[in-house]
Amino acid sequence: MPIHHPLTTCSPRFPLHLFEQCNDLSYGDRGTGNAIIHGENLTILKALSQTYRGQVRCIYIDPPYNNQENYTHYRDKLDHDTWLESISASIALLVDFLADEGSLWVSIDDTELHYLKVAIDKIFGRQNFVSTIVWEHRTTRENRKVFSNNHEYILVYAKDARAFKAARNSLGLTLDIQRRYHNPDNDPRGPWQSVSANVQAGHGTASQFYELVSPNGKRHKPPLGRCWVYAKAKMEDEIAHNNIWFGNDGNGAPRIRRFLPEASTGLTPHTLWTANEVGTTTTAKKHLLRLFPNDVVFDTPKPEALLRRIIEIASNPGDLILDAFLGSGTTLAVAHKTDRHYIGIERGPQAVTHAASRLRQVVDRESGGISEEIHWEGGGGFDFYRFQPLASRLQAIKPARFNGGTGRKVARLSTG
Ligand SMILES: C[S@@+](CC[C@H](N)C(=O)[O-])C[C@H]1O[C@@H](n2cnc3c(N)ncnc32)[C@H](O)[C@@H]1O
Incomplete structure (x- = not known):
């Protein structure tokens, strides 16, 4: 029910x-x-x-x-x-x-x-x-x-x-969007999709331009005209918490893991x-x-x-x-x-x-x-x-009935 x-x-x-x-x-x-x-x-x-x-x-x-x-x-x-x-x-x-x-x-x-x-x-x-x-x-x-x-x-x-x-x-979240989330590395936090870790340089501050080091030691610079989405300390913290994805072999460009439960608060x-x-x-x-x-x-x-x-x-x-x-x-x-x-x-x-x-x-x-x-x-x-x-x-109630000569109209309201 x-x-x-x-x-x-x-x-x-x-x-x-x-x-x-x-x-x-x-x-x-x-x-x-x-x-x-x-x-x-x-x-x-x-x-x-x-x-x-x-x-x-x-x-x-x-x-x-x-x-x-x-x-x-x-x-x-x-x-x-x-x-x-x-x-x-x-x-x-x-x-x-x-x-x-x-x-x-x-x-x-x-x-x-x-x-x-x-x-x-x-x-x-x-x-x-x-x-x-x-x-x-x-x-x-x-x-x-x-x-x-x-x-x-x-x-x-x-x-x-x-x-x-x-x-x-x-x-x-539409079914279409839910289908974009996967869990290729069995992350205990559930299905996720990766989104870009860099943004337009024009919107960045000096703290977002640096060389980033991945867990396997590979160094990454932001692409030309771009900067990192986070300042260095925050990025290192995110890497330590496994929130940055470097591809299946660990050598890929850094991307942010976005989890389904987080995203399912809606669009x-x-x-x-x-x-x-x-x-x-x-x-x-x-x-x-x-x-x-x-x-x-x-x-x-x-x-x-x-x-x-x-x-x-x-x-x-x-x-x-x-x-x-x-x-x-x-x-x-x-x-x-x-x-x-x-x-x-x-x-x-x-x-x-x-x-x-x-x-x-x-x-x-x-x-x-x-x-x-x-x-x-x-x-x-x-x-x-x-x-x-x-x-x-x-007014619609006709003829009006009168109450014992008092002159007061007595009418019952119809409810249906
Ligand atoms: C475009 S239709 C609405 C269609 C509706 N959204 C639907 O899905 O069926 C507009 C309706 O407003 C009614 N309407 C127009 N002026 C009105 C008024 N002053 N008071 C009450 N209804 C009115 C019309 O009779 C008409 O049925």
Whole structure:
């Protein structure tokens, strides 16, 4: 059975009085704090802002890019100013949801990238801009265009850049990288690979230029234009501790032994995310076709591997993840499979037809996307809500019953 982590924060209580809880669309374990909310994100974010202030570790949004398309499930056609104003308004609300180490990740293409970057800089402060990731979203050539557009962007912002830097996770070692480690001399410390022991001379100090003597007495000078990575005393200490490798016969140029356990603390994420590593739009559509074989496929889904990378860099099991432009529910599916808590907001009917339906399949051990890689075993659950403030629900209760002539309305709130 998978371990389900409790929410890492003080478990805010969902403001039930503002929402209609839909029992028929909720699934699996109830009251976990996992929520799909059907409605306009601006209204809903305002309604949730008090409860979830400072509670969310990672927000991913994939808003309409304003590329003037009419997709089957939503319209992506606004004038530039209206689009920018509306996205900025959502992001201005989102920033308060973030925990101190929290981060916002925004998918976008180059139609609006640069305008959006300036707008978000104003909200987060330029000092909290972390990076722009390039994602290779297609591998085939688009021959009808002037340039075949094969990549999109992900803007990364931190609530507080320093706190995020200290808290963000490294990437796990890929199988490819693990294969580079061997143990030709049965070193008791385990598999290792050798890396260069010299660096560019321009970056060195006088203490790094010397003649090095190997254990068999052979003398080595750094190659032209290079110096040793360590000063002499440190290098001698490293040689004494068998941390420098001189080749199988002891006569080779000195190289540093780097051990797998040391390296397995992980890799610094780079900014170029290839199709090979995190999938493409086509990968995502194929997965959706398996999930919904009888439906018109959602036009712009993201692959689960892409969301997995974001969520694993930005959060830990038990943390809360938020997506305010949910679409087919990729973010929530990955959050669920990787044992995070989540809130997703979607205004279109795809909140029901795609997101809720997909999450039901996830609870029931759906095997696509990242399931196999992470050995997903199913379980957990979520609640489905519609935004409906108390006042409008009371109004909807007709005819009103009156309490023994006191004139007070008596109404029972429906919870589903
Ligand atoms: C690009 S899609 C998201 C796709 C998603 N990442 C996935 O993997 O399926 C954008 C979604 O945002 C929704 N959306 C746009 N404006 C919204 C708003 N103001 N409130 C809530 N949802 C909105 C659209 O209906 C659409 O489903």
